[in-house]
Each structure stands twice: as C-alpha cells, then as structure tokens.
C-alpha cells in the first residue's frame with residue numbers, strides 16, 4: 462500500500478469511542494483467569510479489525526483469524542485501478558503485523574463448515590478449530606439467479622471483491638476496440654458500497670475519455686435513480702463525461718446471452734464489448750452454513766450492542782453480512798468490529814457490554830484522478846428501537862474537488878493502518 466501520506470486536515474478518523482471502551486476493558490481482562498478462544502472468520506475490513514483489537518485489548522484471549530486469501534486487497538480505491546489511477550499493489554497488504562504486534566494467530570484457509578452446537582469450525586483441509594465465541598466477518602457473496610452461467614465466468618467480471626477480477630476487468634477495458642461499448646449493471650439495493658458503482662462509472666469513463674474517446678459506457682441501474690451522492694455524480698457526468706456515459710435507471714436485467722454479451726432488460730436490448738455485471742448480494746456463504754442468515758435467507762440479524770446473532774448464541778457477525786440501516790462500507794465494518802471486539806471481551810469476562818454506543822461513517826468517491834467528494838453520517842444506539850439510528854451532523858458533497866481527493870487518500874491510509882497495522 463504505497464500511497465504517499467498526505468496532510469490529513471479534516472477529521473476522518475475511523476475510531477469508535479476508543480477511550481471509554483478501553484477503560485471499560487482493562488477491568489475485564491484483569492478478572493479473566495483462563496485463556497478463552499475467539500475465532501474470527503474473514504480477514505477483511507471487519508474481521509482483521511476485530512482480531513487486531515481483541516489482541517490489543519485483552520491478554521486473556523487467544524484470538525485466531527482464518528482467511529482464505531494470503532493477502533488483504535482493499536475494495537476502497539479499487540475502482541481507481543479501472544481508471545488507471547491506482548495499481549493493485551497499492552491496494553494490497555500482508556497480515557504480518559496482526560501476529561507480530563497483537564499476537565493474532567492467522568490461518569490461511571477456507572472455512573467449510575460450522576457446528577454452532579459443538580462450537581467448532583472445519584477448514585478445507587479437514588482440521589477443526591474450537592471456539593468459545595465465533596466472529597463471522599465474511600463480507601458478501603453473489604446471487605446469480607438471473608444469469609447462473611455468469612458465476613465463475615470470466616466473460617463478465619463483477620470486480621466487486623477487489624483482486625484478480627479487478628485486474629481482469631481493467632485489462633478487458635484496456636483491450637477493448639476503439640469505439641466499443643462497456644456496459645455495467647447495478648443491482649437493486651441493498652448492496653456493498655452504495656456510491657461504489659457510480660464512482661466506478663466515473664473511473665471507467667475517465668479511462669475511455671483519455672484512451673478510447675469514441676467509446677461508450679452504458680450504466681444499467683436496477684434502481685430508480687442514483688442511490689448515493691446523486692448531485693455530485695450527476696454534475697461530474699455532465700461536466701466531464703457527457704459524451705461517454707449513458708445512464709439508464711429502472712433497468713432490471715431479464716436475460717443475458719453470455720456468449721455474445723447481449724442483454725435484455727424489460728424495456729430495451731443492449732450489446733456489450735465489455736460487460737461488468739455486478740450481481741445482487743447476500744451475506745457471505747458461511748453465514749448460511751452457520752444458520753445465521755435469518756433475514757430473507759440473505760442477511761444476518763444481530764444485537765447492535767454485541768453483534769451477536771439473534772438466533773445463534775456465541776456467534777457474532779460484523780461488516781457487510783449484517784442486516785442494518787447502516788451503509789455496507791469498510792468504514793462501518795471497521796467501527797462495528799471494534800464494538801464487537803469490546804463486547805466479546807466483556808462477555809467472556811462475564812461483564813455487561815457497553816450500552817451507550819456511537820460511531821460514524823465516511824465514504825469518499827473519486828470522479829477522476831484527483832477530485833473526490835464525501836458522504837458522512839453519525840449513528841448512536843437507540844435502546845427502545847434496539848437499532849443504530851442517524852444522529853445530527855454528517856452531510857454530502859454536491860461537487861467533487863481536489864482537496865476532498867486528498868482527504869480521501871488520507872482516509873484510505875488511515876483505515877488501512879487501523880485495520881492491519
């Protein structure tokens with residue numbers, strides 16, 4: 462992750478009430494005699510943060526993080542790879558500091574089964590790992606019911622998990638013939654990163670404008686309108702990409718001829734040279750294995766004081782996988798992870814978790830190589846509603862600018878450090 466550290470003027474710290482959480486916890490760890498076992502599945506924004514903070518805040522817990530990938534690759538800023546404004550290397554980091562600085566045991570493996578009665582998980586090599594409390598942070602998996610042939614098919618990469626698919630989509634865009642057509646599809650909400658698809662449209666259009674100026678980008682959005690930072694994105698599209706981007710709302714995909722990249726929506730037909738198909742989403746598949754995806758068999762309902770499942774005791778879920786009136790963002794995943802880490806430490810010490818919680822979300826989007834804008838919101842726990850509710854403050858950029866581009870880079874550096882180092 463080699464972004465140059467920039468002056469970090471604005472408040473973008475992603476920390477959630479750390480001081481009060483810490484004082485609460487020092488007592489918790491002193492009164493714990495036995496080493497309890499916490500297993501975290503998933504080493505993304507949520508899981509790596511939870512593992513790190515449990516390791517940092519408690520010496521009485523053995524924390525193990527299981528992640529299928531050898532390295533962390535950041536979705537935030539991955540759209541910039543498509544525009545040619547970041548490299549994959551800048552988004553990639555190892556997990557070494559989690560072990561060397563915080564004592565987290567890391568295992569690179571796929572979790573293939575979870576027995577919530579016996580309190581153990583099974584890895585792809587057949588090994589089992591026991592836990593006292595389990596934290597699931599699997600992110601999202603995809604629903605390919607409209608076009609099952611697209612699953613595991615390189616013809617139309619989603620690039621909605623940063624990694625090889627991001628590099629593949631970038632290469633397909635670069636290799637496209639002059640004057641060709643890129644089509645991206647956006648599923649109905651809820652999905653990971655509400656502004657993400659519209660930022661992606663800017664980045665693809667930015668590349669086309671400079672390298673393939675007669676090409677087109679058609680955005681087929683299943684939603685009735687742009688779902689986040691609408692004014693800012695519309696302004697950027699009008700100003701910079703009016704000849705390139707065609708935005709078509711209410712475009713639910715009905716069929717795709719995968720061989721020919723021919724797409725039918727209810728109202729129209731389209732033909733792509735490059736297709737970025739972003740499928741509908743649900744909690745990562747392990748939520749299903751653990752039986753915790755109890756909202757439409759898609760998302761996981763949790764107690765917002767502890768992130769414990771409402772159906773399986775001792776199983777906590779954090780990040781994109783949960784059902785919440787909170788955006789599915791890396792910033793949120795990081796904040797939820799800290800609340801969960803503190804609550805798990807308290808619960809394992811037979812103490813009551815903290816009851817008054819507040820955190821915030823900030824999400825930046827780039828409209829070109831330099832200019833960005835933000836959306837921000839504050840949330841606190843409402844004990845009557847048993848929900849995180851929106852508090853005053855926050856706001857949204859109406860125009861992108863270069864200063865916000867610097868804030869965006871500062872935010873990224875800051876959160877990568879907070880998750881991993």
Ligand SMILES: Cc1cc2nc3c(=O)[nH]c(=O)nc-3n(C[C@H](O)[C@H](O)[C@H](O)COP(=O)(O)OP(=O)(O)OC[C@H]3O[C@@H](n4cnc5c(N)ncnc54)[C@H](O)[C@@H]3O)c2cc1C
Nearest residue numbers: 503505506507529536537572600654780781789790791792
């Ligand atoms: C293009 C794009 C741009 C974005 N931009 C922003 C942004 O600017 N700001 C922002 O805040 N958010 C942004 N997001 C959203 C952000 O990336 C997600 O909200 C965040 O990654 C969620 O964290 P998570 O830990 O829940 O999931 P993830 O970060 O996806 O982590 C889940 C991890 O679990 C692992 N895993 C899953 N199942 C298993 C298993 N069975 N065994 C082992 N490991 C498993 C996965 O390999 C993965 O590493 C963006 C997303 C995208 C797609």
